[in-house]
Amino acid sequence: MPHRSINELSRFIGLKWQEQDIESFIIIMKRDIKGLSYNELDKVIIKEGFPSYRAKQIYDWLYLKKVNTFRQMSNLPLDLIHYLESTFNFASLGCIKQNRSKDGTTKYLFQLSDKYLIESVLIRGKRRNTVCLSSQVGCLWHCLFCVSGKKGFQRNLKAEEIVEQLISVQRTSGEQINNIVYMGMGEPFNNFEQLIKSINIINDPKGINIGARKITISTCGIIPGINRLALNPLQIELSVSLHSAEDWIRDYLMPVNKKYPLKKLIAACKKYTEKKNRQVTFEYLMLKGINDSREQARKLSRLISGFKSKVNLIIYNPVSFYTKLLPSEEDAVLAFQQVLQNNHIPVTTRHSKGQDIQAACGQLRSNYLRFQGNSVKQ
Numbered sequence: 351m352p353h354r355s356i357n358e359l360s361r362f363i364g365l366k367w368q369e370q371d372i373e374s375f376i377i378i379m380k381r382d383i384k385g386l387s388y389n390e391l392d393k394v395i396i397k398e399g400f401p402s403y404r405a406k407q408i409y410d411w412l413y414l415k416k417v418n419t420f421r422q423m424s425n426l427p428l429d430l431i432h433y434l435e436s437t438f439n440f441a442s443l444g445c446i447k448q449n450r451s452k453d454g455t456t457k458y459l460f461q462l463s464d465k466y467l468i469e470s471v472l473i474r475g476k477r478r479n480t481v482c483l484s485s486q487v488g489c490l491w492h493c494l495f496c497v498s499g500k501k502g503f504q505r506n507l508k509a510e511e512i513v514e515q516l517i518s519v520q521r522t523s524g525e526q527i528n529n530i531v532y533m534g535m536g537e538p539f540n541n542f543e544q545l546i547k548s549i550n551i552i553n554d555p556k557g558i559n560i561g562a563r564k565i566t567i568s569t570c571g572i573i574p575g576i577n578r579l580a581l582n583p584l585q586i587e588l589s590v591s592l593h594s595a596e597d598w599i600r601d602y603l604m605p606v607n608k609k610y611p612l613k614k615l616i617a618a619c620k621k622y623t624e625k626k627n628r629q630v631t632f633e634y635l636m637l638k639g640i641n642d643s644r645e646q647a648r649k650l651s652r653l654i655s656g657f658k659s660k661v662n663l664i665i666y667n668p669v670s671f672y673t674k675l676l677p678s679e680e681d682a683v684l685a686f687q688q689v690l691q692n693n694h695i696p697v698t699t700r701h702s703k704g705q706d707i708q709a710a711c712g713q714l715r716s717n718y719l720r721f722q723g724n725s726v727k728q
């Protein structure tokens with residue numbers, strides 16, 4: 351279809367469209383080149399009569415040199431550039447806001463081609479840099495402590511939109527990225543196909559080449575997603591947001607628990623560790639007076655004892671105008687940690703990064719939308 355002239359296409363569709371309407375239609379119909387795996391690109395290139403090594407050259411331009419247009423691919427022949435231009439889109443995300451925290455964390459607000467907004471975060475560390483990626487616009491699950499789900503779910507991201515977040519962060523920051531976490535806006539397992547496709551592209555040694563063990567998927571506890579990941583050969587890290595060892599508290603904090611309650615969730619995690627021989631990390635947000643007592647630490651120890659797992663206690667980053675939840679006192683965090691250690695549960699404590707730049711999931715987007723009104727999609 352991209353090879354047809356505007357007039358041919360107009361006759362083909364049978365509508366009297368304006369030229370610019372048809373051009374927009376063609377752009378929508380084209381696939382984005384970054385949605386192709388290396389093997390898919392290689393097949394396309396060979397099918398069009400170009401030698402296979404051209405696919406590697408294109409891959410280098412896309413993921414190593416990170417160019418923005420096909421015209422910049424200066425070692426490609428003109429006929430190949432014309433073919434690529436007429437067949438593929440070259441989407442890039444519009445960076446409409448960038449906030450850098452005192453602790454080095456940078457939060458990005460990106461605009462998609464259909465004007466929806468998503469967030470990504472660069473977390474700079476002494477030995478490694480991590481990028482936190484979004485997998486959906488909005489989210490189905492209304493976790494009490496999270497801003498992303500407050501406006502509901504809008505749409506899934508395509509693999510290329512997920513990959514492009516990473517490339518845009520690399521391009522704008524100039525930083526080497528060592529780790530990826532799917533912990534931004536959205537529930538990754540509710541967008542399983544595009545999630546795995548994006549991981550395969552990010553992991554591909556011919557391109558971005560970030561090892562599977564440096565990639566973490568964080569889920570709110572979608573059991574079918576955990577089961578599907580258990581069957582995937584990639585050695586990806588799995589992190590499950592638990593936040594309570596009691597159903598009634600988890601129901602309150604995370605409505606997903608009504609669909610996938612703790613007993614079934616823990617059973618799925620156990621099966622996952624047995625199948626993959628890998629540990630699961632349980633994320634536990636420390637919330638004052640809600641889930642941070644010694645008794646609750648004992649319940650958590652009982653719930654997850656006996657299989658490969660560790661607990662990551664997170665000091666809550668309050669989102670004042672959305673919820674009255676408060677972070678636990680330091681004493682409570684230490685006591686909670688001690689109980690887990692006494693029960694031989696491996697545990698670490700992590701402070702939320704970028705507190706001064708609205709780095710909680712969905713916070714930057716939400717604040718931006720509050721002040722922009724109708725000029726962007728909600």
Ligand code: SF4
Pocket residue numbers: 489490491492493496497498499500534535536537570711
């Ligand atoms: S914490 Fe995750 S699953 Fe829950 S609402 Fe936010 S983005 Fe969705």
